[in-house]
Amino acid sequence: MQRIDHLLPWSCPGTERHLSVFRFGSGPCKAYIQASLHADELPGMRVAVELKRRLRELEAQGRLTGVIELVPLANPIGLGQMLQASHQGRFELASGKNFNRDFFALAEAIAPALEGCLGPDGPTNVRLIRTAMLAALDALPPAASELQGLQHLLLRHACDADLVLDLHCDFDAVVHLYLLPQQWPQLRSLAARLQAEAVLTMEDSGGGSFDENCALPWLHLSRRFPEAAIPLACLAVTVELGGMADTERPRAEASAEQILACLAEQGLIAGDWPSAPEPCCEATPFAGTQYAYAPHAGVVSFLQPVGARVKLGDPLFEVIDPLDDRHSIVCAATDGVLYARERMRFAQPGLWLAKVAGRTPIRQGRLLSD
Known part of the structure; x- marks a missing residue:
């Protein structure tokens, strides 16, 4: 060596x-x-x-x-x-x-x-x-x-x-x-x-x-x-x-x-x-990956474990604003594998919370997030 x-x-x-x-x-x-x-x-x-x-x-x-x-x-x-x-x-x-x-x-x-x-x-x-x-x-x-x-x-x-x-x-x-x-x-x-x-x-x-x-x-x-x-x-x-x-x-x-x-x-x-x-x-196109974001700030509860096989429309996580009680459920935009979740449990603007690997391209341009 x-x-x-x-x-x-x-x-x-x-x-x-x-x-x-x-x-x-x-x-x-x-x-x-x-x-x-x-x-x-x-x-x-x-x-x-x-x-x-x-x-x-x-x-x-x-x-x-x-x-x-x-x-x-x-x-x-x-x-x-x-x-x-x-x-x-x-x-x-x-x-x-x-x-x-x-x-x-x-x-x-x-x-x-x-x-x-x-x-x-x-x-x-x-x-x-x-x-x-x-x-x-x-x-x-x-x-x-x-x-x-x-x-x-x-x-x-x-x-x-x-x-x-x-x-x-x-x-x-x-x-x-x-x-x-x-x-x-x-x-x-x-x-x-x-x-x-x-x-x-x-x-x-x-x-x-x-x-x-x-x-x-x-x-x-x-x-x-x-x-x-x-x-x-x-x-x-x-x-x-x-x-x-x-x-x-x-x-x-x-x-x-x-x-x-x-x-x-x-x-x-x-x-x-x-x-x-x-x-x-199977290998899937990176352009087919859904980056799931929250629609507003709030505490996050995941509704699927990593590795889950999800279908279009399946719930991925919920976000609850603790002050005005806004409650949103974010769902899968594609069939695929939920392969990654964010570790933070409070939704931030512009930061993904879950990634789903799908077969059909749904994104274009720069695919990587920073």
Whole structure:
């Protein structure tokens, strides 16, 4: 195991923050796994603890057939953002920016340098494109903020990987995944292993999230250079490991083993691993997800548990104004799975309270909320 510590730029005088990357194994293939980019989402960090322990064992046994980079704590900035004993890990307090938005767009940056260089040989094109990606990131001007420096480091470690797993969680949720629709056949076994209850697919959610900025460049380049053989060489997926409280040790150990089995499927770990279970949820378009909002302020009572299969018109939650007795029931706008609920039980303007994954697109434009 090799530990790589990067000093983040723009630390306040007298303080320093580091990004730590643990590198295991060697070989032609590479996987990159990071946890807690939203620093208050701790189930991924707990799973990363188990992954680090198991990868040490597998490396000592000589079973790693590729490179696996693990970042157990992808956001040292957000990890330290405590306000009156409440963790503020989703947005950088200095700028108000979401830590998982607006990553550097690689395809746009490298396309001019690739003109006339790509041909009919896919593996050669992959090598050229990855070299161009690394060169473009290395040529960026010095980071203008600590957050920008962190984002550039994360993307540089991930951009040449064959598989990228970004471990997150939602407030109160079942396991669910976000990924490109073109990559669903290859990632179905991961969903099955993790017993995901929803898989949301989209080509571009509009937020410049980390996983999309790893996978989308290959799709964009294949469309820009249709005469060249450009595979979708980076499988990238956001894995939402349930809810924020799901940090129990048995669950973390099981999730780590399921992820390792997926790495073995991708040719990164040798040996015998259990086959993926056959039952698996269906993938649905992210544009088919209902974000359910309250029509007014008030205390919230949920009427369905996470994981419930609901029909159009089924009640999701009620909102009651304690002063003037306004009472509203918010219902499902689509058939689907109630895969996430807000943890706060008082309705706020403009903040979703429940998410339902449906089959039929009902939204357009930017799909991600901040």
